[in-house]
Amino acid sequence: MLGNGILKGLTETARNFFGSYVGKERLTTVQYPEERLPQIEAARSFPFLVYDGADWQQGMRCVGCQICEKECPPKCIFIEKSKDKKPDAVGKQQFYPAVFNIDISVCMSCQICVEVCPFEAIKMDVDYNLSSDDRFGGLLFDKHRLAKSNEYYNTIHPTEAGAVDARLAEDRAKAEAKAKAAADAKAAAPGAPGTPSLGAPASTAPAQSTDGEPK
Amino acid sequence: MSASTYSTPQGLLEPAIGPGEEQLLEISMGPQHPSTHGVFRMNVVLDGERVVRLKPVFGYLHRNHEKIAESETYLGSMPYTDRLDYMCSITNNWAYALAVEKLAGIQVPERAEYLRIITGELTRLQNHACLLGFLLQDMGSSGTPLMYAFREREKILDLFEALTGARMMCNYMRFGGCRVDMPAGWLDQAKQVVADFPKFLDEYEQLLVSNEILMERTQGVGILSRELAINAGKSGPMARASGVNYDIRKVDKYGIYDRFAFRVPLGDHGDVYDRYMIRFLEMRESVKILNEAMRDIPDGPIVDPKMRIRGFRPKPGEAYARIESPKGELGFYLISDGSPNPYRYRVRPPSLINLTVLEDLCIGQNVADVVAILGSVDIVLGEVDR
Numbered sequence: 181m182l183g184n185g186i187l188k189g190l191t192e193t194a195r196n197f198f199g200s201y202v203g204k205e206r207l208t209t210v211q212y213p214e215e216r217l218p219q220i221e222a223a224r225s226f227p228f229l230v231y232d233g234a235d236w237q238q239g240m241r242c243v244g245c246q247i248c249e250k251e252c253p254p255k256c257i258f259i260e261k262s263k264d265k266k267p268d269a270v271g272k273q274q275f276y277p278a279v280f281n282i283d284i285s286v287c288m289s290c291q292i293c294v295e296v297c298p299f300e301a302i303k304m305d306v307d308y309n310l311s312s313d314d315r316f317g318g319l320l321f322d323k324h325r326l327a328k329s330n331e332y333y334n335t336i337h338p339t340e341a342g343a344v345d346a347r348l349a350e351d352r353a354k355a356e357a358k359a360k361a362a363a364d365a366k367a368a369a370p371g372a373p374g375t376p377s378l379g380a381p382a383s384t385a386p387a388q389s390t391d392g393e394p395k
Numbered sequence: 396m397s398a399s400t401y402s403t404p405q406g407l408l409e410p411a412i413g414p415g416e417e418q419l420l421e422i423s424m425g426p427q428h429p430s431t432h433g434v435f436r437m438n439v440v441l442d443g444e445r446v447v448r449l450k451p452v453f454g455y456l457h458r459n460h461e462k463i464a465e466s467e468t469y470l471g472s473m474p475y476t477d478r479l480d481y482m483c484s485i486t487n488n489w490a491y492a493l494a495v496e497k498l499a500g501i502q503v504p505e506r507a508e509y510l511r512i513i514t515g516e517l518t519r520l521q522n523h524a525c526l527l528g529f530l531l532q533d534m535g536s537s538g539t540p541l542m543y544a545f546r547e548r549e550k551i552l553d554l555f556e557a558l559t560g561a562r563m564m565c566n567y568m569r570f571g572g573c574r575v576d577m578p579a580g581w582l583d584q585a586k587q588v589v590a591d592f593p594k595f596l597d598e599y600e601q602l603l604v605s606n607e608i609l610m611e612r613t614q615g616v617g618i619l620s621r622e623l624a625i626n627a628g629k630s631g632p633m634a635r636a637s638g639v640n641y642d643i644r645k646v647d648k649y650g651i652y653d654r655f656a657f658r659v660p661l662g663d664h665g666d667v668y669d670r671y672m673i674r675f676l677e678m679r680e681s682v683k684i685l686n687e688a689m690r691d692i693p694d695g696p697i698v699d700p701k702m703r704i705r706g707f708r709p710k711p712g713e714a715y716a717r718i719e720s721p722k723g724e725l726g727f728y729l730i731s732d733g734s735p736n737p738y739r740y741r742v743r744p745p746s747l748i749n750l751t752v753l754e755d756l757c758i759g760q761n762v763a764d765v766v767a768i769l770g771s772v773d774i775v776l777g778e779v780d781r
Contacts, residue, residue, distance in 0.1 A: 185605030192602040193539060208546055220553065222578060224560040251705065253471040290474030290566045295574075295704055304560065339578065 224304035226284045227293055229326045232269035236327040239269040241301035244277035248293035256286035285319040300344050306336045426455050433776030444761045449754040456780040464740040469707050477564040480778040483518040486720040488568035494716035494727035495570045499709035507572035508651045509692040516681045521551040522721035523674040526773045533770035547595045550588045572698030589685045613668035617756040617768035631723025633749045636673045637665030643719035655684045670771040708735050722746055722773050746774040
């Protein structure tokens with residue numbers, strides 16, 4: 181019969197229409213600003229800089245090595261390395277980025293900066309409420325705006341941040357043990373390992389594993 | 396220059412109506428016409444309602460992808476491949492990763508191969524579901540089928556977000572494996588989504604397959620003959636709808652596709668209806684592959700441990716790798732001169748090559764059919780223009 185197929189299709193539409201009043205599976209949308217879906221943990225928006233401790237300037241993990249600047253595909257990162265060293269969160273003398281800017285109007289959220297960073301200093305944020313009426317200044321994030329605490333990182337990506345913290349603690353313990361052994365062996369020689377060299381960071385180089393979720 | 400030439404991204408275009416053809420009418424569909432897929436423009440010459448000539452005009456979305464890739468590192472172009480066919484970024488990543496792996500002779504661990512198959516077939520599901528929605532939207536079934544298709548697509552995009560961190564620009568593959576392993580509970584969630592998918596397909600078939608208006612508008616419209624499909628280098632669902640038994644998953648058996656039992660659906664008429672139906676059948680086959688892959692996925696590393704993310708310099712040489720992307724044969728051709736960036740980088744886009752027969756399909760059809768034919772070709776302008 182002509183029109184049979186149309187009627188068949190309309191029963192489907194009707195089933196979906198009435199089903200949307202009773203079942204969640206047929207009404208999947210939410211009323212956005214009032215009602216929000218839970219954040220998916222792996223989600224990413226734009227990069228931010230992690231700092232340890234309370235003071236963002238002192239605790240910044242970034243040492244200004246400029247690897248991310250070099251590897252960034254759209255070249256949205258601009259870094260100027262400091263001339264002097266300052267003590268970091270654990271009191272070690274480190275270089276720091278004198279200028280660290282990310283132009284998020286250029287950034288494409290590919291997270292290659294996160295993968296290449298040997299110091300676990302740059303991570304992906306989940307904040308997406310970033311609209312601004314200032315087209316240039318409002319989207320050019322400086323060091324201060326990018327700096328976010330390790331606690332914040334632990335809140336937004338708990339699994340990943342836990343793994344990173346564990347790895348950093350392990351590296352630190354290893355470095356301390358090594359320093360102690362070296363100091364014991366040669367009491368006269370300065371034994372503490374210096375800043376990891378920029379070309380080949382000593383122990384944290386396999387960047388493939390830096391953002392892998394623990395299995 | 397006569398006053399009637401007009402400028403396009405491809406240069407100045409002469410008017411398509413010659414002297415003595417004053418009864419013809421030339422209209423420009425797009426680049427902002429709501430029925431064109433992205434910024435695609437067709438200059439259609441009409442005799443009444445009938446299409447006499449059709450000249451595609453594209454390049455509005457050209458963004459120098461290949462040249463940019465030649466100045467980027469190998470890894471640096473991976474996120475750019477997401478933007479080629481932005482509907483299915485994971486298969487784009489896969490094709491590019493496969494080309495680089497072939498160039499540098501990298502092995503992929505077992506688990507990564509399974510992850511690639513799972514994400515790749517999920518991409519196929521969501522691409523085909525979308526295509527059905529868009530095609531019906533083009534034919535005037537405004538809203539409903541598209542929304543149903545998008546409802547299913549959202550579930551798959553949620554899976555992608557939980558796995559890769561992004562819904563569309565996944566940037567998931569790496570040379571020698573995948574970027575991240577699946578988080579806890581992801582596999583169960585994916586199994587649930589795949590188990591529910593045939594229900595959606597049944598519902599969608601019930602909704603429109605036997606619809607008389609749809610049949611009237613699609614059957615016998617835009618017929619692509621088997622010979623033309625082969626001669627013009629068509630691939631993917633478009634060639635298979637014309638009866639060409641050519642699926643690169645079967646022909647090349649790249650990855651580990653030889654381990655899965657699936658069939659290649661073929662059409663016999665090559666009209667819009669066949670191209671529409673072939674997507675249903677392919678989705679059903681994809682569900683089979685997914686079920687097998689999610690059952691068999693082994694434990695292990697997800698990336699070749701020898702691979703370093705920085706300082707990657709393959710030996711001089713060249714490689715072409717191709718995969719069966721949801722739209723057809725997607726190939727990447729790379730020449731390495733031993734430096735960190737490719738000397739030559741070339742994409743073989745299925746959308747562009749499937750689009751080349753558009754004029755042959757449209758001649759003699761009504762102007763309203765042009766929209767349906769274009770929809771059935773399944774193009775994404777990000778890939779056509781690059």
